[in-house]
Amino acid sequence: MTTSKLLSAIAVALAAISGGVHAETYDGVHTVNSIASRADVGSQGVAAARAGNTFGDGANSGTQTIASSTASRSSVHADAVAKAHDPLQSLDRRAFYRDQVPAAYSKPRVSMTRQAAL
Numbered sequence: 001m002t003t004s005k006l007l008s009a010i011a012v013a014l015a016a017i018s019g020g021v022h023a024e025t026y027d028g029v030h031t032v033n034s035i036a037s038r039a040d041v042g043s044q045g046v047a048a049a050r051a052g053n054t055f056g057d058g059a060n061s062g063t064q065t066i067a068s069s070t071a072s073r074s075s076v077h078a079d080a081v082a083k084a085h086d087p088l089q090s091l092d093r094r095a096f097y098r099d100q101v102p103a104a105y106s107k108p109r110v111s112m113t114r115q116a117a118l
Contacts, residue, residue, distance in 0.1 A: 034041075069076075083089050093101050 036044075088105060091101065091105060093099050096102065
């Protein structure tokens with residue numbers, strides 16, 4: 001160890017000692033002095049449990065109504081089957097460089113096929 005490093009280590013140690021470094025003291029286990037009886041605390045706990053989540057978004061809004069759908073059951077089923085068979089249904093443009101889907105992944109606009117004459 002060089003002399004300058006040794007002197008700096010000694011200076012840091014002396015600064016820590018003279019700076020008033022103190023350890024934390026242990027005061028033991030503190031006793032709880034409550035004025036509420038066990039029955040009062042129990043009834044407050046029951047009331048809080050029955051109140052539910054008071055911090056939730058819809059805690060005090062009561063019953064919420066949901067607008068019913070006008071689509072028929074068969075059309076919803078057909079849409080679900082079409083999405084399930086679409087290989088590009090989970091394709092997200094944000095997953096690509098500069099938010100552009102490469103041409104290899106895009107769906108063809110018009111499918112033109114010809115059959116050979118026999």
